[in-house]
Amino acid sequence: AQTVTQSQPEMSVQEAETVTLSCTYDTSESDYYLFWYKQPPSRQMILVIRQEAYKQQNATENRFSVNFQKAAKSFSLKISDSQLGDAAMYFCAFNTGTASKLTFGTGTRLQVTL
Amino acid sequence: SAVISQKPSRDICQRGTSLTIQCQVDSQVTMMFWYRQQPGQSLTLIATANQGSEATYESGFVIDKFPISRPNLTFSTLTVSNMSPEDSSIYLCSAGAQYFGPGTRLLVL
Numbered sequence: 065a066q067t068v069t070q071s072q073p074e075m076s077v078q079e080a081e082t083v084t085l086s087c088t089y090d091t092s093e094s095d096y097y098l099f100w101y102k103q104p105p106s107r108q109m110i111l112v113i114r115q116e117a118y119k120q121q122n123a124t125e126n127r128f129s130v131n132f133q134k135a136a137k138s139f140s141l142k143i144s145d146s147q148l149g150d151a152a153m154y155f156c157a158f159n160t161g162t163a164s165k166l167t168f169g170t171g172t173r174l175q176v177t178l
Numbered sequence: 179s180a181v182i183s184q185k186p187s188r189d190i191c192q193r194g195t196s197l198t199i200q201c202q203v204d205s206q207v208t209m210m211f212w213y214r215q216q217p218g219q220s221l222t223l224i225a226t227a228n229q230g231s232e233a234t235y236e237s238g239f240v241i242d243k244f245p246i247s248r249p250n251l252t253f254s255t256l257t258v259s260n261m262s263p264e265d266s267s268i269y270l271c272s273a274g275a276q277y278f279g280p281g282t283r284l285l286v287l
Contacts, residue, residue, distance in 0.1 A: 109278035168220045
């Protein structure tokens with residue numbers, strides 16, 4: 065069975081600073097995908113970034129980047145130049161195919177302060 | 179890309195009643211997924227809905243409690259049957275990792 069663990073229930077960052085959210089996972093699969101989602105109070109799930117396990121290069125999307133350590137089964141999210149609009153719940157998730165079911169971590173609530 | 183809509187967006191229901199949630203995708207998709215997000219919790223998969231076959235339920239979820247329909251490649255419904263306060267949650271449908279509906283917030287009194 066696949067599991068996803070987020071050990072930080074809450075994090076706080078000052079505006080314009082950088083924050084890293086942690087995620088570890090466990091799987092016996094060799095091909096899989098990892099995702100970070102943002103869920104603001106509106107509850108809409110927004111895909112922030114995805115990483116294919118077969119790619120060694122870390123994914124980047126504007127201010128969001130990941131540190132993917134396959135051997136360590138670690139997948140952290142770095143948010144640079146944090147903005148007030150980044151405040152939300154962030155979920156790490158895993159699946160074995162782009163059309164397959166997702167397994168989610170427990171989430172990290174990110175606060176952004178002035 | 180796909181846009182997903184859900185109806186209703188929220189509802190307040192009485193114990194013992196049932197509610198059907200509709201999920202509409204603006205393009206054809208093979209698989210649709212129904213998730214439950216209990217208050218302050220993460221998302222848990224209820225079932226996977228394939229067109230033309232029975233839904234596949236995850237451990238802890240049964241068809242009698244959460245019947246699902248998938249009449250075509252753009253539409254699915256999830257019914258929450260014989261509701262109790264423990265069913266108060268957000269229910270989200272998904273058409274893959276990139277596409278989620280806005281969720282249905284259900285409160286059972």
